[in-house]
Amino acid sequence: MLVLGQDEKAKYPFLADAGEYLKDKGFSLVQFGSDPVLKLSVEKALHRIKVASAGEVYKSDIDKDGQASKDYVLEREVFSFLLAIVLIKLTGMSTLIKRFALAEARRAETYLEKDLGNASNKSKIDLATRIIYDLFNIKIIKENDFFVIPVSDYLKHSVTFHEREWKLINRHVENGKVFLTPDKTVRLIRKELGNYISSKIINAPKPSMIPGLENIVNELILISKKLTPTYTITTGEYPPCIKHAIDVLEKGENLPHSGRFMLATFLLSKGQTVPQIVPLFKNAPDFNPRVTLYQLNHLAGTSGSATKYSCPSCEKLKTQDLCFITKECDNIINPMQFGKKRT
Amino acid sequence: MNEIDIKFLEDSFKKYYFNHFDLITSPQRTSEREFGYQKFNSGMFRHISLKDNKELHLLFMQNIPSDVYCSNAYYAFPNSPMSEKDWKEADLIFDIDAKDLNLPCRKNHTISICNECNEISKDTNQCVKCNSTKLEKKSLPCKNCIDASKIEVNKLSNVLINDLGIDKENIHIYFSGNEGFHVYVYDSQFQQIGSKERSELVDYIMFRGAIPETFGMKKFKPNRSLFPDFNQKGWNGRFSKYIFGSKSKRSKIISELLDSGYPSFQKTLDDVSKNIGVKIDPNVTMDIHRIFRLPGSINSKSGLTKILCTNLTKFDPYTDACFLNDDPVEILANCPIEFKLKNKKFGPYTNEKILVPTYAAVYMICKKLATIA
Numbered sequence: 001m002l003v004l005g006q007d008e009k010a011k012y013p014f015l016a017d018a019g020e021y022l023k024d025k026g027f028s029l030v031q032f033g034s035d036p037v038l039k040l041s042v043e044k045a046l047h048r049i050k051v052a053s054a055g056e057v058y059k060s061d062i063d064k065d066g067q068a069s070k071d072y073v074l075e076r077e078v079f080s081f082l083l084a085i086v087l088i089k090l091t092g093m094s095t096l097i098k099r100f101a102l103a104e105a106r107r108a109e110t111y112l113e114k115d116l117g118n119a120s121n122k123s124k125i126d127l128a129t130r131i132i133y134d135l136f137n138i139k140i141i142k143e144n145d146f147f148v149i150p151v152s153d154y155l156k157h158s159v160t161f162h163e164r165e166w167k168l169i170n171r172h173v174e175n176g177k178v179f180l181t182p183d184k185t186v187r188l189i190r191k192e193l194g195n196y197i198s199s200k201i202i203n204a205p206k207p208s209m210i211p212g213l214e215n216i217v218n219e220l221i222l223i224s225k226k227l228t229p230t231y232t233i234t235t236g237e238y239p240p241c242i243k244h245a246i247d248v249l250e251k252g253e254n255l256p257h258s259g260r261f262m263l264a265t266f267l268l269s270k271g272q273t274v275p276q277i278v279p280l281f282k283n284a285p286d287f288n289p290r291v292t293l294y295q296l297n298h299l300a301g302t303s304g305s306a307t308k309y310s311c312p313s314c315e316k317l318k319t320q321d322l323c324f325i326t327k328e329c330d331n332i333i334n335p336m337q338f339g340k341k342r343t
Numbered sequence: 344m345n346e347i348d349i350k351f352l353e354d355s356f357k358k359y360y361f362n363h364f365d366l367i368t369s370p371q372r373t374s375e376r377e378f379g380y381q382k383f384n385s386g387m388f389r390h391i392s393l394k395d396n397k398e399l400h401l402l403f404m405q406n407i408p409s410d411v412y413c414s415n416a417y418y419a420f421p422n423s424p425m426s427e428k429d430w431k432e433a434d435l436i437f438d439i440d441a442k443d444l445n446l447p448c449r450k451n452h453t454i455s456i457c458n459e460c461n462e463i464s465k466d467t468n469q470c471v472k473c474n475s476t477k478l479e480k481k482s483l484p485c486k487n488c489i490d491a492s493k494i495e496v497n498k499l500s501n502v503l504i505n506d507l508g509i510d511k512e513n514i515h516i517y518f519s520g521n522e523g524f525h526v527y528v529y530d531s532q533f534q535q536i537g538s539k540e541r542s543e544l545v546d547y548i549m550f551r552g553a554i555p556e557t558f559g560m561k562k563f564k565p566n567r568s569l570f571p572d573f574n575q576k577g578w579n580g581r582f583s584k585y586i587f588g589s590k591s592k593r594s595k596i597i598s599e600l601l602d603s604g605y606p607s608f609q610k611t612l613d614d615v616s617k618n619i620g621v622k623i624d625p626n627v628t629m630d631i632h633r634i635f636r637l638p639g640s641i642n643s644k645s646g647l648t649k650i651l652c653t654n655l656t657k658f659d660p661y662t663d664a665c666f667l668n669d670d671p672v673e674i675l676a677n678c679p680i681e682f683k684l685k686n687k688k689f690g691p692y693t694n695e696k697i698l699v700p701t702y703a704a705v706y707m708i709c710k711k712l713a714t715i716a
Binding site: 150151156158159167169170171173253285286306307315316318321 | 425426458476477478479505506507508509532533535536539540542543544545546547550551552553554556557576577578579625626629
């Protein structure tokens with residue numbers, strides 16, 4: 001278990017035990033609804049959520065000159081974080097949880113990055129690497145100016161990124177390890193940090209309404225409602241990878257197994273039935289209606305393990321040489337998203 | 344395939360299996376693996392679990408399979424349906440196949456068999472007799488194919504050892520029994536990574552998805568001091584060696600690259616990928632549930648054995664992986680291409696009745712280029 005100082009708790013408030021922290025400081029939640037001094041913390045919490053819901057990162061008072069050493073400033077930082085969680089729990093809106101967790105993760109990221117990059121202060125580096133190890137089980141070792149992690153750990157975290165710079169090929173790899181700068185090291189765990197914070201919020205017990213905070217909670221509910229996702233419309237056209245696969249089959253050429261898998265799962269997910277799909281494969285050099293029917297039923301989940309298979313991601317299709325990207329693909333990450341426009 | 348041919352192949356395979364149990368040893372942690380097999384003219388039997396060598400040998404003797412497979416994965420319940428197997432981890436596996444290397448020699452030894460009229464002709468896109476496009480291609484790989492595959496295996500080993508930190512002892516290279524090699528990596532840090540992560544490893548090994556910045560070319564204000572050098576480790580070093588050729592040319596080529604600009608550099612990277620990237624089959628490495636041909640078993644595409652290569656340079660599959668007997672067999676052969684097995688030349692044959700040793704008869708029948716007379 002990490003032992004944190006007050007300044008570290010202010011930087012990484014999600015590591016503090018909420019209940020214990022309040023108890024240590026001698027406060028109860030109810031006081032925050034009425035005490036005018038403590039109300040400052042509530043306002044700060046509200047501000048923190050508002051900033052997060054606007055997709056931005058909250059700027060701490062501890063970053064302001066001369067503030068970082070003042071105890072009450074640090075205390076208010078932690079209070080506002082813990083209260084923000086309480087307020088979000090009171091709204092019951094999951095959109096707020098996601099936005100808040102992401103923004104707080106990005107905020108913590110800047111501190112972790114600073115701590116890692118602080119060549120003169122070994123204890124800060126140690127704390128940052130300890131946090132990363134304790135929370136995400138990634139062992140980071142400092143080697144000269146770089147932070148080194150095993151390739152397998154790198155892959156587990158980087159596979160969710162879509163930017164090409166995160167591909168392993170675009171990293172310095174040597175002897176089973178990836179060499180990262182402090183900012184990349186921290187960026188690697190942003191999502192997990194976000195997940196960690198959101199799971200803390202989700203798992204926190206929902207408090208009963210605190211008298212005096214009703215208006216703030218209602219205000220947040222209104223903000224959250226405005227954030228509900230937009231509708232999408234589909235053009236109905238097939239993506240280039242699917243068109244290519246159909247072309248190959250129509251010409252009677254061989255489409256590799258992976259291509260057939262892609263085509264079948266795509267069409268099944270688009271709502272086509274197995275009997276509608278079978279004829280597409282009849283030109284394949286090795287067409288066997290019995291086998292085709294068996295395999296399609298298997299993919300549709302109507303036979304075998306009843307698992308319904310979904311269409312592979314664009315990234316996977318690229319690796320399988322099945323991607324024929326065009327401008328119209330518009331940065332989608334799965335062929336199923338092709339032609340969908342947000343309105 | 345007709346009954347008589349199947350009977351002949353099964354008899355030949357059975358003799359091999361009976362006499363070469365020493366070559367068919369069950370893999371480590373046998374009881375955690377899934378086994379599967381095929382018989383001639385039938386589908387796949389899988390989700391089989393075995394305890395040890397004895398049970399494995401029994402499977403061979405009882406079923407006389409055409410092909411036998413074993414999972415690279417380890418499961419808690421290997422004989423349960425896929426979703427209930429409880430996957431634990433999987434060895435990293437690679438397939439290097441001559442057919443994926445786009446070698447110019449391919450057209451000289453590839454044959455098309457028409458699915459409609461069974462006409463056999465040298466590599467074409469259409470049947471010469473009935474114009475059908477439903478053709479089955481068969482290749483009789485040549486020495487060049489094997490040598491080119493060996494180069495890829497060595498490139499792969501280099502990346503595995505130097506970049507990915509794999510111990511040399513944990514890399515096992517097998518001849519696949521047909522046109523290439525299977526490489527296994529045991530006990531590495533990658534045992535527990537999933538399919539997506541393996542797909543990223545594939546891209547790394549194949550040199551795919553590289554961006555100019557990684558190799559020193561910035562989009563704005565490019566700077567020649569950022570370009571990689573020969574002595575660098577990993578892809579930077581390999582890229583330098585390939586693109587600059589020699590140290591004396593480095594400076595001149597960097598100037599050319601800078602002049603051509605960023606988009607052109609991206610194109611260079613994509614082109615280079617085909618040359619310096621290792622040509623592995625991505626689907627095999629990405630698959631964490633694959634049942635992969637069992638070492639020591641015969642590949643029914645050729646009648647040759649999947650066998651461990653202890654000395655890859657000297658390895659000659661057409662002598663070292665050919666274990667079937669020399670008993671003469673009369674066959675009707677229609678094999679338009681010459682081939683060599685156990686240092687003996689065979690073919691070409693045009694619808695000829697000939698007497699050949701069992702191993703050559705099996706080879707041609709497996710390739711669908713002959714039948715028992």
